[in-house]
Amino acid sequence: QVQLVESGGGLVQAGGSLRLSCAASGRTFSSYAMGWFRQAPGKEREFVAGIRWSDGSTYYANSVKGRFTISRDNAKNTVYLQMNSLKPEDTAVYHCAARSSVIVTTTTNSYKYWGQGTQVTVSS
Numbered sequence: 001q002v003q004l005v006e007s008g009g010g011l012v013q014a015g016g017s018l019r020l021s022c023a024a025s026g027r028t029f030s031s032y033a034m035g036w037f038r039q040a041p042g043k044e045r046e047f048v049a050g051i052r053w054s055d056g057s058t059y060y061a062n063s064v065k066g067r068f069t070i071s072r073d074n075a076k077n078t079v080y081l082q083m084n085s086l087k088p089e090d091t092a093v094y095h096c097a098a099r100s101s102v103i104v105t106t107t108t109n110s111y112k113y114w115g116q117g118t119q120v121t122v123s124s
Contacts, residue, residue: 002026002113004096009118012086016122020081022096022115029053033104034079035111036070038092038120048094049081050104059104064090086122093117 008020020036032053039045049070050059058070069082079096097111105111 002098004098004113004115006094006096006115006118009094009120011121011123013123014087016086017082017084018086018120020083020094020096020118020120022079022081024077024079024096024098029077029098031100031102033099033101034070034072035097035099035104035106036079036081036094037097037108037111038090038094039117040092043092045095045108047106047108050106051079052102052104054102057104059106061106083120086120088122088124091120091122093119 003025005023012018030053035050036048037045038048048061048064049068051070067085072079095117096115098113099111
């Protein structure tokens with residue numbers, strides 16, 4: 001069974017940084033695409049960043065491009081989201097997701113596996 005467990009969320013002031021981790025288990029993920037999504041209260045879940053596991057190709061939402069970096073550690077089966085220059089608008093529950101395809105997509109319903117989420121709160 002694929003398991004995804006996020007960690008690293010917390011409270012940070014605007015302009016600060018956090019690094020989220022997604023520990024993946026239950027499979028080898030070399031043929032998977034991984035994504036980070038976020039959901040704020042009352043809003044739809046939205047794509048933040050994605051990575052092709054095999055070669056590390058990355059994709060970003062325009063709202064985070066230049067501020068966030070997605071990466072993976074093959075040895076640890078872990079995906080990271082480094083978040084810099086955080087803004088209050090980044091406040092949300094951040095979820096890690098996986099799909100059994102090398103193609104990174106940006107839609108929530110294209111990802112089969114999801115973590116429980118980790119809260120990120122950015123204060124003004």
